[in-house]
Every structure is written in C-alpha cells, then in structure tokens.
Amino acid sequence: MNINNSQVMLIGASGGIGQATAKALAAAGARLILVGRNQASLSTLQSELTNSQQHQILLADISSPSGILAIKQLAQALAQQGQAIDVLINNAGYNSFALLSQRSAQQIEQELKVNLLAPMQICQALLSHLKQPGYIVNIGSTFGSIGYPGYTSYCAAKAGLQRFTEALDRELSHTGIRSFYLAPRATDTALNSQAVNRLNQQLGNKTDSPEVVAKHLLTMLRKEIPCKWIGWPEKFFARLNQLFPRLVAAAIDKQKESIHQHLNRVKH
Template structure:
C-alpha cells in the first residue's frame, strides 16, 4: 500500500487555494489542484513543484466537474479542502438573483455535494474534510449579508457532518479566516477602512489552516480581535449588534458603499 498522502484542494488557482497547495507540497502531500481556469492551476502547480498530472480543470458546482474530481482521486483521499468560493458585496436590495445563486452554488451547495461524492474515498483513508469558511460565518456583517448566510451554512454543515461521521474515522475541520489579500479584495476594498477590517495574506491563512489540520482541530479562527469577537457573538450577540450596526450606518461606511462595483 502506498504511503502517499493526497489532498484535493478546490479553488487552487489563486489566493488561499494556491497558498494551501504550495504549503501542502512543502509538507510532503501530493496535491490535486482543482479549479475552473487551467492557466492559473498550472501556475499553482509550477509554484508548488508538482506534476501537471495533478491539475484538474473542473467546476465544482456541476455534476460533471465533481465527477472529474472523483475520478482524479481514484478511490482514496486523505484530505479534502473545500476552499472554492465567491463573493458579492453591497446592500442586499442591490444584489441580483445571479449574485445570490452564484454564491449559494459555490460557497455552500458545491462543498456539500463534493463531500458527499468523495466520502467513500475519505472513508478508505480515514481522512479529513476541511471546509474553508469565514469569520463572517459567525459574525454576520452588513453588506456581506448573503455571503455571511452562506458561510453560516458551511459552518453548520461542518458541525452536522462531523457528528454524522462520528466513529467512521473521517474527521472535520472548519477554518474561519478573516478578510484576506486576494483578488476578491477588489469586491470590498472601499469597506476595509470604515469597517476596521484586518487583512491577512493568503500565506498566513494557509499556514494557520495546515497547523489546525495537523493538530486535529474542529475549528480554527485567526489570532487577534476577531477571535474575541466570535466568543462575544456567541455569548452576547446584542453587544455585537450595537457595535456593528454603528459601523454600518457611519457616514464613512455609507460613502464607501457608493464606491463598490455593483
């Protein structure tokens, strides 16, 4: 039996996914890189120093894309990292149906469906499911309304599937990064300062994620004020209501909203 440890990473063509892949290769894993754009996936493969055979162009929101990934795994998978995601920001009344459906499909339905499809392979390896959520999956933020809802859902899925798989040998880790310096930052850049957002690099997020995976943690949050706010949110949500509502209605925040690309 091979001692090779495989990790499938969705959304591996850029940002956090790329950083997770590079770190995975450094740690001795064999990454399978999944994404919709072959060129950026190949760039990730080059940076990680892995074979182009590990690159799978696939849209995880489609049955065909998920089948391609199931075939690539070939019956055994040590770690599945559901990282692919998308973001639309702004006042809810200005988000279209396409925005909502795209976020629901990519951020929530796809990781649930892909996990379902790969469970037999994960069971054989007694592997681990890793869902990349967000601090906004605990602290629901105005103007990230739909995105927060999807990440709340992903956190709920993580808890539910962890309990469903109890005793199976398959474990679950939920990763909740805060805002990250990636291409998605262009969607919310004007809100960074008025909402007092702290941004991490993709490499920081990847390092913390792999640390949590190796420690077998059920969930992982960034160090700093966000970790404290998550605890306050769970115990005293009205305090967070007051604080975040004040930010949401501040003149500088409302001015920043007008700069968003909608």
Template structure:
C-alpha cells in the first residue's frame, strides 16, 4: 500500500536481506531493545524518519518446556524481551505518536495471552501481561487520537516454534497458520481500525470459554497433558533466540 517502514531487529543480515526485497521502502535499525541504548537508537532513527503514525510491537521469544526444567536466566530474558522492553519502547515512542493527527499502536500478543497452556508457563505469563498492558493503555488513551490494537494469533509456522512444538501440534491436531496469512489479517485489522483481533478456530472459542467456563478448558487440556509433557520433556531448555523486534510505519 506504499507505506514506508522502519524495521528494527538484532540480526543485521536478516534485516538487509529483507530490505533488498523491498528497495526504497524500508529503513533499517539494528538494535537490542532490552538495552536502553538500543531503545534510544530506535527513538533517534524514528525522529530522523520524520515521525511515526503506527508502531507495531512484535518483539518476542518463546521457550517450550515445563517450568521446573527452565533456567532462571532464560525466564528473566523472556520477560525482559516480551514485556519490559515492549513497555519501555512504547514509553519512548508514544510522544511521537501523539504528534500525528491519527496514530496507532499495535501489540502482537498470542492466544496464550488468554489461555494458560502447559509447557508455556513463562511465555503465557508474558502474553497475559501484554494483553493487560494493551487494554490498560487503550483506556488511558481513550481521550486521545492514539488507538491501541491487540493482535492474538494462534500457532504460526515460524522459527519461533521448535521441532518438538511442531511435532506436538501435529499429534494434537493443532492447526498452524502461515505467517503471510497472519500478516494479511493484521493489515486488514489495522485498516478496519479494530481494537482486538483473535485468529484461528477453535482457538477463538477456547478464549471465550476460558473466560466464561475455565473448568471446561481445564478438562480439555488435562486430556492433552500426557502428550504435552512427553514433548516438553524431549526438549532441553536452550537460551531463546530473539525474533524481529518492532516495526514503525509511516505513510
């Protein structure tokens, strides 16, 4: 649609490869959002960019294992990337959004921000936090021209999911969405000025059930628990690999 993009990530080679596929449309910032210096690098780049009217917070890492198997440092790192850095970056960029006649903040959450799922305890905690942050900030900005959109995809075919997660999803017959389709629906939600978007069926139903009748979801997940534990036990906890961080968009 002709939008100019300011892409932020830690992997300079991946960013450069993406920019080559879209020449003239993308500006790049290589930064670690968990570091104050990295966040201010993004802020400086956004100012040079001419401001932002849309910020997409997509920073996220995952770890599939039982809580007792997880390393304390890995848990802290996950919360730092998925929650703390997102709030701190939003705090820095919000004044730039306020300078626009109309602006949007998009937070990329997860179905696991509404459903606590075994094997993903730390990840669920981070996404529950992001959902609460989005809701609170939306209400805080209700008298402004800055809107907040919370996106909750279900399982998606990306490198964020390990081989064990993919194998478990196959055995449990859990559908995994194509990332291009998820991106298409996000763009549509932005254009439609949605406040929330939950993707996938029956995951959307499970989100509602978990809010109204959580014991039914308890029973369903209890039946899946032996399979979840089998695959979670097969995966030795490793330091998580950060995914692309955030995107600023300007018309």
C-alpha cells in the first residue's frame, strides 16, 4: 500500500513502539489518529510529528465499553466526511511478569481485555467504516507462539490475537480489507520491568529498539505481508514450537532457575 496521504488510527500511540511507529508513519506522509489514555504524552508526541497539525488525538481506555464506542464514533464520523480510515493498528498492550498462582483475577482479566478482547472489539467496530482497500495490523508477540513461564495470560491473549487475525483475514477475503499480524520479540520499552530486562540480559536475549519494530511495521504495510515475526532466533523458535514443542520445552526448562530467580524479585 501507499502510506503517503493515508489515514491511520494508531491505538496505543503513547507507548514505546507506538511513538516510534507514529513518527515513522508521519514521516512517510500518513495522517494519524493517536489513541491512548494520556493526554499529555499524546500531545507531546503530536507536537514532535512531521506535519503535526494534520494529526489528531483521541482519548480512550480500550478496556472500557465507552473507549470502544469513542473509537467507533470517530471512525464513523471520518467515513461520513469522506476521510475513512485506511489503516487500523491495534498496538496497545499490557502485561505483568508473574506466576499464575501470584496473579489476581483482575490482572488476568485486564491482560485478556487489553491484548485480545479490545483489539477484537475495535476491529468489529471499525469494519464497516474502513476504506476499501483497508488494512488492520494487530501487534502480537513472540509469546503468542511460545508459552513462557511468568506470562501465562499474556501468552494466551497474544496467541488468541494471532488466530483471530488469521481467521479475520480469511473471513474478509475478497472484501478489500486485510488483517495482518506482527510479532515483535523483546523490545526496549516501559512494558518490561527491571526484573524482565535483567532476565533478558542474563539469558542473552536480544532486545530491539522500538524504531526497529516500527520499520518492520511499515515494511509490512508497504509490501502487504500478512504476518511477520521479528528477529532470529525467536522466529525460528516460534515455528519449532509448533512442530516440536518438546524441544522448546527442554530449552526453556534449562532457563528455569534464572526465570524463577527474577520472578521472585517482582513485587506484587
């Protein structure tokens, strides 16, 4: 697709990957609707974007019905004004690193809401207001392909998001709307706690900058690539886990001591 002059709704614009993506899209000529809960950080971001005056902000908590409604109403209004959204990016995310036994019911619910239920509801709300051809990009994770200790509900949510994206893309075949899935590996943003960063360092896991993820996202859109996993060896392990899960389980088992050492340092 041609990003120049396209209308992009970016959910989760204020975070690490969101900000890098907004900057890259604006530099490529897109008009953005920056969605999040924090007016101050969204305003600062808007002022830093190329052609700052042509972007807009929408405050919405996507874990609430009113947040989803606000997103739908804006998309509807834009379509009525002949400025329908070309690209929806479901990038908002949330997780915590904790054993299932240590999680509250509310934490589990929030992870499923923000990472899975809300993106599904937003896709549904916008389907009839997207331009055709139109594009949805759902941001998943390597953990959507590999069950990892300390991330049970996040893995469940991102795995669900991947299947949802795939099913939707097949359901929408011949409508002109595509549904894409991008799975970053560890990325240097506020999503990861100190304990997680230290664990990644100890295990020698590579961490990408948010700009690297943004670059992959723009490539995906330009070349219309339906799904993409970022980074070696993570993309290899994502596939290996589907074919030979025992091999991946054995590799993770060797990390068990380090994982539990860092899990015990997380404050709940």
